[in-house]
Amino acid sequence: MTSVFDGTPFDIDTRPSVLDQFTADETGRLGRRPRGIAYAAGLDDVLAVVGWARDTRTPLITRGAGTSLEGHLLARGDELILDLSQANSILDLAPADFTATVQPGVTRTRLNAAAAEFGLQFTVDPGADASLGGMAATNASGTTGVRYGGMRANVPALQAVFADGRVARLGRAVRKSSSGYDLKDLVIGSAGTLAVITELTVRLHPIPEWLRSLRISFPTVREAVAAAVELLGLAVPVSRLEFVDAASMAAVNAFRGSGYAETPALFIDLEAASSAAADADEREIQRVCRAYHADGIEVARTHTERHTLWEDRHQLFLALKARSPRHRFLVTDTAVPYSRIADAVGTATRLGAELGLDISVAGHIGDGNVHVVVPYTDTTLPTALRFSDEVVRHALAVGGTASGEHGIGLTKKKYLRAEHGPAVDIMTTIKQALDPHGLLNPGKILDA
Numbered sequence: 001m002t003s004v005f006d007g008t009p010f011d012i013d014t015r016p017s018v019l020d021q022f023t024a025d026e027t028g029r030l031g032r033r034p035r036g037i038a039y040a041a042g043l044d045d046v047l048a049v050v051g052w053a054r055d056t057r058t059p060l061i062t063r064g065a066g067t068s069l070e071g072h073l074l075a076r077g078d079e080l081i082l083d084l085s086q087a088n089s090i091l092d093l094a095p096a097d098f099t100a101t102v103q104p105g106v107t108r109t110r111l112n113a114a115a116a117e118f119g120l121q122f123t124v125d126p127g128a129d130a131s132l133g134g135m136a137a138t139n140a141s142g143t144t145g146v147r148y149g150g151m152r153a154n155v156p157a158l159q160a161v162f163a164d165g166r167v168a169r170l171g172r173a174v175r176k177s178s179s180g181y182d183l184k185d186l187v188i189g190s191a192g193t194l195a196v197i198t199e200l201t202v203r204l205h206p207i208p209e210w211l212r213s214l215r216i217s218f219p220t221v222r223e224a225v226a227a228a229v230e231l232l233g234l235a236v237p238v239s240r241l242e243f244v245d246a247a248s249m250a251a252v253n254a255f256r257g258s259g260y261a262e263t264p265a266l267f268i269d270l271e272a273a274s275s276a277a278a279d280a281d282e283r284e285i286q287r288v289c290r291a292y293h294a295d296g297i298e299v300a301r302t303h304t305e306r307h308t309l310w311e312d313r314h315q316l317f318l319a320l321k322a323r324s325p326r327h328r329f330l331v332t333d334t335a336v337p338y339s340r341i342a343d344a345v346g347t348a349t350r351l352g353a354e355l356g357l358d359i360s361v362a363g364h365i366g367d368g369n370v371h372v373v374v375p376y377t378d379t380t381l382p383t384a385l386r387f388s389d390e391v392v393r394h395a396l397a398v399g400g401t402a403s404g405e406h407g408i409g410l411t412k413k414k415y416l417r418a419e420h421g422p423a424v425d426i427m428t429t430i431k432q433a434l435d436p437h438g439l440l441n442p443g444k445i446l447d448a
């Protein structure tokens with residue numbers, strides 16, 4: 001039997017059992033079977049696939065580690081998946097420049113293991129072991145955003161292949177540049193809809209010598225949030241500032257066998273230049289939190305203690321999945337001004353109770369970024385969607401964004417115009433100019 005794939009200059013896997021593995025995303029949301037999977041190990045492979053896709057008008061979905069949460073990778077059925085997980089070489093580690101240059105399939109934990117040998121770290125930490133190409137494509141951030149920023153701040157340069165086959169280097173591997181239009185930051189966050197990222201130069205940061213981690217419980221959400229915002233105002237050098245609600249703490253206890261108070265909590269990392277500075281900053285954190293009636297403060301000083309404390313936070317999504325087996329999950333991702341965080345969490349909690357949903361709230365509170373995880377079944381899907389819709393519309397009404405870090409993907413498209421107004425038309429013009437045949441991840445961010 002012949003198919004459109006016969007005679008392609010690269011291998012395409014069309015085995016149904018393999019294609020089936022590409023039909024669901026991390027949240028359990030389902031798409032259709034793609035037509036095939038092509039694996040690329042470098043620029044030449046990508047150019048061959050993109051050239052063939054252009055000639056045959058076959059849409060492409062570029063894939064990194066597959067951990068995105070907004071339906072970014074779900075197929076409508078006619079696409080070829082361009083899988084970059086095998087493009088995974090660290091091309092250059094330059095400690096003197098505080099940079100590394102990598103292929104897009106390198107995962108953040110692999111880069112961190114290599115950088116640690118030089119006392120350096122790659123700080124963007126979405127929890128999942130995502131690929132650097134995928135993280136750039138979603139402009140990921142995560143727990144360290146409050147101190148180090150997300151991918152835009154940490155990728156000074158990249159190489160990209162555009163739909164017409166042009167290969168371009170965007171940005172320069174320097175600390176700053178005011179040169180020309182910033183196409184690098186246009187491609188970052190474009191979710192594979194404008195170009196395929198084939199190489200990235202990323203910033204590395206020194207691993208601080210003095211680190212402390214704290215887990216602090218509070219009687220109420222309002223007090224936890226107020227303490228967090230006050231810490232930011234006092235310029236306490238926190239590198240992580242995370243909020244977790246009572247339901248999340250209960251899920252962590254059940255999943256990890258821990259015995260934490262099941263009340264709202266902050267997870268905090270603090271970085272200092274000396275032991276004395278770390279002591280002073282820790283005392284300041286404790287003072288502020290006690291003023292907001294903190295009723296349990298646990299301090300982790302050794303590497304092992306700190307690792308355990310952060311594993312509890314990082315495994316939260318797994319804990320929530322374990323608590324609701326046979327469910328799929330909606331994850332909201334709004335970011336709001338600091339003064340509206342307590343309001344955003346309160347609104348979500350009230351709505352969840354009104355609608356009878358078993359929600360949990362957590363977030364990168366240092367960035368004003370609030371996630372609500374909503375388990376749902378086919379029966380409760382309409383209620384979960386109504387909940388998510390009201391949470392996003394509330395965030396937009398108070399000056400926030402529909403997506404702080406996960407991206408728009410398929411699921412948040414309907415909010416784009418409410419958030420950006422006529423700027424959506426400019427986005428559409430850019431998409432049409434760079435991808436006139438609509439071949440790159442069609443239907444994501446903008447309608448096909």
Ligand SMILES: Cc1cc2nc3c(=O)[nH]c(=O)nc-3n(C[C@H](O)[C@H](O)[C@H](O)COP(=O)(O)OP(=O)(O)OC[C@H]3O[C@@H](n4cnc5c(N)ncnc54)[C@H](O)[C@@H]3O)c2cc1C
Pocket residue numbers: 026061062063064065066067068069072073084104125126127128129130131132133134135136137138139140141142143191192193195196197198317318405406441444
């Ligand atoms: C438990 C858990 C916790 C998470 N926590 C966070 C968090 O705290 N912060 C956060 O930001 N995210 C978080 N995420 C979401 C996810 O990890 C990020 O969206 C991540 O950036 C996706 O990277 P990936 O390699 O898995 O990309 P994929 O899921 O494979 O792809 C994501 C998007 O990028 C595109 N893409 C991938 N590679 C390329 C490339 N080389 N060139 C062009 N486009 C490309 C794809 O087409 C797709 O649109 C979490 C996910 C999980 C499962």
